[in-house]
Amino acid sequence: MKQRYIFLVLMTILALLISSCGGIAASAPVVLRIGWAGSPDTVNPGTAVLSEAYTIFALVYDTIYEYQLDGTYKLDVAESADVSDDGLTWTFKIRDGIKFHDGQPMTAKDVAFSVNLYKNNGDFIYLNAYTTNFDTVEATDDNTVVITLLNAVPNMDYLLSYLYVVPEHVWKDHAEAPASTEFENVAMIGTGPFKMVEYKQNEFVHLAANKDHFSTSPKIDEVVFQTFESNDVLVQSLKTGQVDMITEMPATAVEALKGDANIKVLTGSPYAPAVTDIIFNQANPENCPTDVGGICSGHPALLDRNVRLALAHATDKQKLIDVVLLGFGTPGLTLIPDGLGPWYNNTLNDYEFDVAKANQILDDAGYLDTDGDEVREMPDGSRPLNFKLHWPSDSIDSPRTAELLSEMWKEVGVTLELQAIDPDALTAECCPAFDYDIMIWGWGSDPDPNLLLSVYSTGEIPNGYNETGYSNPAYDELHTQQGIELDADKRREIVWQMQQIVFDDVVYIIPYYDQQIQAYRVDRFSGWITDKPKLELSDISSLLVIEPVR
Amino acid sequence: MSRYRHLLKKIGWSAFTILFVLILNFFLFRVLPGDPVKSGTHDPRLKKETQEALRVRFGLDKQVINCFETLNPIKLGKCDLNPFDTQFFIYLRNLTRGELGFSFHTNRPVADILVERLWNTILLIGAGQVLAIIAGMVLGIFAAWKTRTSVDYGALITGLVAWSLPTFWLGILLLFWGSNNGFPIGGRVTPGTSSYPFSYQVGDIAKHMILPTLTYTIVYMGEYLLIMRSSLMDVLSEDYILTAKAKGLSAFQILKDHALKNAMLPIVTIVAINLGFTVAGAIQIETVFSWPGLGGAVFEAINRRDYPVLQGVFLLIAVSVVIANLIADLTYAYLDPRVQTE
Numbered sequence: 078m079k080q081r082y083i084f085l086v087l088m089t090i091l092a093l094l095i096s097s098c099g100g101i102a103a104s105a106p107v108v109l110r111i112g113w114a115g116s117p118d119t120v121n122p123g124t125a126v127l128s129e130a131y132t133i134f135a136l137v138y139d140t141i142y143e144y145q146l147d148g149t150y151k152l153d154v155a156e157s158a159d160v161s162d163d164g165l166t167w168t169f170k171i172r173d174g175i176k177f178h179d180g181q182p183m184t185a186k187d188v189a190f191s192v193n194l195y196k197n198n199g200d201f202i203y204l205n206a207y208t209t210n211f212d213t214v215e216a217t218d219d220n221t222v223v224i225t226l227l228n229a230v231p232n233m234d235y236l237l238s239y240l241y242v243v244p245e246h247v248w249k250d251h252a253e254a255p256a257s258t259e260f261e262n263v264a265m266i267g268t269g270p271f272k273m274v275e276y277k278q279n280e281f282v283h284l285a286a287n288k289d290h291f292s293t294s295p296k297i298d299e300v301v302f303q304t305f306e307s308n309d310v311l312v313q314s315l316k317t318g319q320v321d322m323i324t325e326m327p328a329t330a331v332e333a334l335k336g337d338a339n340i341k342v343l344t345g346s347p348y349a350p351a352v353t354d355i356i357f358n359q360a361n362p363e364n365c366p367t368d369v370g371g372i373c374s375g376h377p378a379l380l381d382r383n384v385r386l387a388l389a390h391a392t393d394k395q396k397l398i399d400v401v402l403l404g405f406g407t408p409g410l411t412l413i414p415d416g417l418g419p420w421y422n423n424t425l426n427d428y429e430f431d432v433a434k435a436n437q438i439l440d441d442a443g444y445l446d447t448d449g450d451e452v453r454e455m456p457d458g459s460r461p462l463n464f465k466l467h468w469p470s471d472s473i474d475s476p477r478t479a480e481l482l483s484e485m486w487k488e489v490g491v492t493l494e495l496q497a498i499d500p501d502a503l504t505a506e507c508c509p510a511f512d513y514d515i516m517i518w519g520w521g522s523d524p525d526p527n528l529l530l531s532v533y534s535t536g537e538i539p540n541g542y543n544e545t546g547y548s549n550p551a552y553d554e555l556h557t558q559q560g561i562e563l564d565a566d567k568r569r570e571i572v573w574q575m576q577q578i579v580f581d582d583v584v585y586i587i588p589y590y591d592q593q594i595q596a597y598r599v600d601r602f603s604g605w606i607t608d609k610p611k612l613e614l615s616d617i618s619s620l621l622v623i624e625p626v627r
Numbered sequence: 628m629s630r631y632r633h634l635l636k637k638i639g640w641s642a643f644t645i646l647f648v649l650i651l652n653f654f655l656f657r658v659l660p661g662d663p664v665k666s667g668t669h670d671p672r673l674k675k676e677t678q679e680a681l682r683v684r685f686g687l688d689k690q691v692i693n694c695f696e697t698l699n700p701i702k703l704g705k706c707d708l709n710p711f712d713t714q715f716f717i718y719l720r721n722l723t724r725g726e727l728g729f730s731f732h733t734n735r736p737v738a739d740i741l742v743e744r745l746w747n748t749i750l751l752i753g754a755g756q757v758l759a760i761i762a763g764m765v766l767g768i769f770a771a772w773k774t775r776t777s778v779d780y781g782a783l784i785t786g787l788v789a790w791s792l793p794t795f796w797l798g799i800l801l802l803f804w805g806s807n808n809g810f811p812i813g814g815r816v817t818p819g820t821s822s823y824p825f826s827y828q829v830g831d832i833a834k835h836m837i838l839p840t841l842t843y844t845i846v847y848m849g850e851y852l853l854i855m856r857s858s859l860m861d862v863l864s865e866d867y868i869l870t871a872k873a874k875g876l877s878a879f880q881i882l883k884d885h886a887l888k889n890a891m892l893p894i895v896t897i898v899a900i901n902l903g904f905t906v907a908g909a910i911q912i913e914t915v916f917s918w919p920g921l922g923g924a925v926f927e928a929i930n931r932r933d934y935p936v937l938q939g940v941f942l943l944i945a946v947s948v949v950i951a952n953l954i955a956d957l958t959y960a961y962l963d964p965r966v967q968t969e
Contacts, residue, residue, distance in 0.1 A: 108819055124734045126670075200680035206672040258684065258734050274819070278733065279919040281818030301818040306917040310802060310813055317806045319813070471930070501661025501932065505700075521670055528671040542671045 106298035107625050109602060111615055112311050112320035116279045116304040121262040122241050123194070123201035128349065128521075131239075132324075132615055133282055133302070138241035138267040141169055141188065141222075142234040144524050146348070146609035146616055148418035150234035154188065154242055154268065155222075164229025164563055165212075169222045175291055177244045178272040179264075185216035190245040190252075192224065192237075198257050207236045231563050235525040242268060270295060270617060279304055296624045297602075302615075315340060315596055322597040322605075324615050328403040331594060339600045344405055345612025347593035350416030352409065352529070353474070353519040355392075355482070355586040357385055360511035360538075360546025369539045372512040373546070376464050378455060379514060383442040384462070385583035389428040390435035391489045392482065397588045401477045405594055409587030411576045412520060412529045416590065418610060419569055420526040422576040428583075435489045446490055453490035466493040468517040469500040475517045478588060508541040518544070526572050530556055533579050547584045600626055630960075637956050641949045648945035652938045653718050657691055657698045663731045663932040685731055685934075689714050718938070727942075728935035732928070737939040740924060745906065745943070747815060748920035751836060751913075752905045755843030760898060762844060763851025768882065770852070771859035771890075782852060790849030798842045798915035805838045812838065813917035839916040843909060847901070854897055859890040888962065895958050903951030906944050 117130035122138070125131065143153040152158060155169040175183040195201055196208035212225045230236070244266050251260035265273035270292065271284040282302040286295040303320060305311040312330040314320045316337065326334075326342075334340050358375030360366075365373035378384045394408040407415055408427060415421045443456030453462045466482065468475035476497065483493045493515070498506070506512040522529055534556045537543035555575045562568040579585075593612045597605060602623040605614055613619075664681045665673070682688045690696050692715040696704030710716040721728060727737035763786075770782035806812045817831050862868065863886055871881045910922035921940060928936040960966045 110818075112813075119733045119735070121734065126732075199676060200684050202677060202681065203670065203672040205677055206674050209674070255684065259729060261735060275821055277818075277919070278735075279917075279923065280814055280816070283819045283821075299819060303814060303818050304917055305813045306914045306923065309799070310915065310917065313803065313806050314812060317812070319806070319811065499660065501659075501665075504662065504665055505660055523672070531671055537671075540675050 107296075108299040108301060109297050109322070109620070109623070110320040111300065111302045111322050111324060112305055112314050113302055113324040113615075114305055114308055114311055117276070117282065118278075119261070120265050120273070120276055121258070121260055122204055122243070123198055124258050126202055129302075133265075133284075134241050135269075136271040136284060136300070136617055136620065137265050137269045137273055138243065139175075139269050140239065140241055141237040143617075144235070144238045146606065146611045146613060146618055148524070148610055150238060154183070158233075160233070165226050167224045167226070167233060169224070171220050171222060172291060173220065175268050176289055177266050177268055178287060179244070179247075179266050181244060181246060183242065183244070183268050184219040185222045186219065187245045188222045188242050189214050189216040190248070191242045192222075192240050194243065194248060194252055194257070195240055197252070198254060200254060200258060204239055207239055210236070228561060229563055230560065231565065231568050232525050232527065235523075238524070270621060271300060274299070293621055295621050297620070300620060312596075315598065318598060318601075321601040322595070322614055324595055324613075326594050326596060328405045328594060331403070331405070334596055339598050340596055341599050342594065342596045343607055343612055343614070344592045344594050345607075346414075346416035346610060347591070348611050348613040348616065349524070350414040350522050351519055351591055352412055352414050352522060353478075353517065353588055353591070354409075354412065355588060356507075356516040356518060356544050357583075357585065358511055358513055358515070358546060359584070361548075364548065365511065366509045366539045369509045369541075372510050374512050375546075376460070376462075376514045378444065378460075378462055379464070381442065382583055383438050384444065385586075386428065387435040387438040387442075387489055388486060388491065389583050389586050390431050390438065391486050391491075392586055392588070393430045393485055394427070394588055395430070396485075397478060397481055400481060401474050402589060402591065405592040406589035407592070409589050411580050411587060412532060412585065413526050413572070413576055414522060414590040416611065417522065417524070417526055420572055422573040422580075424573070425576065425580050432488045439489060444490075451490060452492050462491045464491065464493055464514040466495050466515045466517070467498045467503060467506070467513055468496075469503050470497040471500055472497075472517070472519075478517055504541075508544045508546075509539055511546050516544075527560060530559070530572065530575055533575075533584060545584055547579070547582070549578065549582065552578050602626060633960065634957070637953055641953050644949050645942075645946055649719075649722065649942065652941045652945075653715055654698065655941075656932070656934050656937050657714075659932065660699050661932045663687065663934060686714060686717060689717070691715060727939045730928075730933055730936045732931045732933045732936070737935045740936060741921075741939050741943055744919060744921045744924045747918065748906065748913075748922070750832075751839055751918055751920060752843065752909055754836060755840045755847065755909075756901060756905055758840065758844040759847035760851055763848040764855045764894065766848070767852045767855025768859060768887075770856040771863060772878065772882065774860055774863070779856075782856065786849040786852035786856070788849070789845050790853065792846055794842065794846050794909065795911040795915055797845060798839070798912055801838050801842050802915060810838055811835050815919060839912050839918055842912055842915075850897065851894065854893050855890070858893045859886060862886045862890045891962055892959065895955055895962065899951045899955030899958070900948070903948035904944070906947040 113129065115127060115129040117125060117133055118127045119125050119130060120133060122134055139154045141153060141155045142150045144150055154171055154175060156172050157170040159168045171185045171188055177183050192208065192214040195204040196211055196214065199205060210227050210230055212227050214224050216222050247266050251257050263276055270287050270290045272287045274285050275283040281304060284300045286298055288294045305314060308327045311323050312326050312334065315323045331342055334342050357379045359380055360371065360373040360375060361380060362373045365371040398404060398406040398408065410425050410427060413421050439453060444453040444462060446453050447458055454460065466479055468479060479495045483495060486493060503516065507516060520529060531537050532542055533547055533552060534543060535548040535553050538546060538548065552575060555571050559568050559571040562571060595612060595614050597614060603626050604623045606619045606622065663685060664678050664687065690704045690708060690713045691698055692713050693708050693710060694704060694706040696702040711720060729735065730737055730740060766782045770779045773779050802812050811817065811834055815832060815835055820828065820831060868881060868885060871885050906921060910926055912918065913920045913922040924936060925940050928940065
């Protein structure tokens with residue numbers, strides 16, 4: 078008898094559960110579910126490092142300028158921008174009637190406060206770097222922000238495109254260290270097209286459409302970003318419809334998903350393209366940065382351009398792309414990837430893959446195999462051309478790249494000792510220690526070429542960002558010039574010229590530029606923006622226009 | 628009297644162990660190569676000045692301890708420092724105040740992260756443990772009682788196979804099976820449902836727990852099964868069991884009153900040790916099913932050289948293992964009075 082009661086109670090609970098679920102479904106808002114393999118590390122713009130955090134910032138916050146998928150910038154909270162003749166004073170007119178998500182009005186004061194927030198906090202990990210050239214930032218009235226610069230720059234739009242406008246009334250108590258970095262900012266009040274509903278680190282980010290936004294408001298009601306820790310599970314979640322779109326996926330899953338009629342797989346240039354580089358230690362023992370821990374123990378052969386050139390000719394980039402990336406990549410030239418649009422010098426002619434030519438170059442330069450072990454020696458016979466090749470142990474692609482390089486370069490009498498190394502240990506031996514021969518590593522990129530170009534400059538050797546030890550006064554001069562050249566076309570010319578120089582000097586071998594692979598379910602939402610030079614389905618441009626499939 | 632002495636001695640040793648772990652924790656992570664300021668941020672936007680500012684914020688601008696500036700690479704420093712101007716003594720002082728500090732990676736208080744992750748882990752691994760213990764013990768008892776029959780062999784093979792299955796592999800198999808049968812395959816909740824009724828949310832978490840808990844149960848059940856079986860078989864071969872049988876007691880009475888209590892000792896040990904490690908989570912299961920538990924926190928913190936989080940998690944694990952062992956010791960004394968007189 079007793080047992081039967083329990084059974085009845087359980088059935089009642091079950092019935093209630095089912096009915097409550099039904100009730101929810103009837104009034105359900107339109108929710109877009111996005112799966113990704115990461116999670117924001119924090120939603121405080123000052124301390125965020127991971128790209129996932131910046132994806133969320135772009136949706137929840139507005140900026141003075143907005144970076145678009147075609148590689149151009151447009152004004153966002155500002156309706157006009159004026160610059161003085163000397164290029165030092167910028168005046169922005171801020172739109173009327175913008176409201177924060179908590180209902181408070183946004184004025185020029187909030188904009189100036191925000192820029193000053195990033196400028197005054199020296200330990201704001203990335204965003205502080207965009208403000209180093211700002212002298213003063215002031216709101217002269219409710220609609221005007223004036224920024225004065227220390228030096229005139231050509232890329233003001235880029236510098237302002239990451240400086241998110243936050244409300245002064247929320248942040249004024251957190252404006253200074255240490256409060257500015259300890260502030261978790263979970264409510265994330267902004268003015269952007271989406272507002273924060275709930276953020277659970279490593280679980281999900283739940284956003285709702287801001288129907289009061291000054292530009293077009295989204296056609297969806299909510300967006301959920303859900304974290305999956307493994308890429309295979311991410312793909313499976315799309316297949317079974319637990320998510321509607323995934324922001325990344327392994328190349329190995331592409332074929333399997335292409336067979337699914339409900340899924341569309343897209344490839345394209347990433348929003349912020351990553352560059353993989355093969356780094357040659359060119360730090361010369363004579364100008365070794367010993368005062369910052371320089372050891373400069375690289376193989377002397379790598380100081381010779383002929384050796385690097387021969388290795389470039391001995392590298393079959395297409396094979397690397399086909400094997401390592403399963404074809405989802407384009408051959409690389411310099412650190413400026415094709416995804417950077419106009420900044421990418423597309424006139425460079427890559428060193429053709431030609432083993433005979435590579436052998437010829439080494440023969441002519443005096444690197445001969447004198448002891449018959451099929452490995453060349455230095456011209457003075459002192460050392461064989463046997464290099465240590467290291468890569469960060471958390472890299473998925475590098476082991477295969479390293480194996481292939483080892484096979485390819487063996488054909489020209491060069492042998493490699495392969496080893497994966499903990500990323501931190503690799504940093505320690507990399508730079509400015511220069512205690513390595515060759516490494517495979519990479520860089521993330523910014524829409525502006527300035528930072529990637531600085532990686533080649535002499536000034537960055539002691540800072541550890543110049544990882545090759547390459548030093549060329551002519552290049553350094555051009556690097557300074559491109560930073561102050563205000564004419565966009567002239568600046569592009571200089572940037573192209575710089576790429577020509579480092580390409581001719583074979584500072585790196587850039588094996589490939591990765592492509593972005595994303596996929597969405599065609600039976601859920603339509604209208605995704607896919608025809609731009611850059612592919613990013615989670616970009617605001619797509620989220621504003623997609624519609625549920627009825 | 629001897630009972631209290633026994634207890635005090637055990638508690639004393641536990642306290643000493645925790646103290647040792649506290650000190651070891653600090654040095655363990657600083658011996659690793661790497662710089663928390665640069666970990667995971669290979670980006671030229673991170674200026675040299677910013678790195679310095681971060682170092683000050685993290686307290687890494689101070690010497691590690693008197694005479695040593697850094698431990699990897701070993702760099703000697705000043706010895707005549709005020710100890711409370713070194714990282715080590717600041718760490719100890721903060722601990723005595725109950726402050727675990729802020730995560731380098733997320734800038735959140737470590738205590739908040741630990742509490743959040745700990746509940747998730749206890750929920751998942753706790754449920755898995757309880758199920759594994761029950762299933763393993765019941766099957767083990769059956770196998771031992773029906774020794775050398777097909778029931779026994781069946782249970783033995785099941786136990787051995789389950790115990791030797793790679794956890795992540797079984798997890799992935801169950802995940803693929805589950806995803807095609809409508810089970811959620813990632814996370815703890817369906818995102819965006821926090822405003823739904825409480826009953827829905829409980830059901831939602833339960834649904835998300837099914838696959839990972841099942842994985843955990845299957846793998847750990849084998850261990851309990853095998854130990855229960857062998858331990859009970861030992862006891863069942865004793866003369867007093869034969870006597871009990873001769874007295875005409877039923878199988879149930881023999882097991883309950885005579886055999887099980889004596890066969891429990893090894894199981895108690897295993898249960899205690901495993902419960903202690905419950906807190907450490909199960910990195911593989913948490914990763915496969917994207918479950919936000921402590922295991923994942925450790926993995927992430929090691930990658931980012933997030934010293935405060937690492938110190939916090941390791942302290943938590945050490946404390947729970949020590950306490951679990953203490954409880955095991957005390958339970959021992961209760962189950963087998965000989966233990967305390969020795």
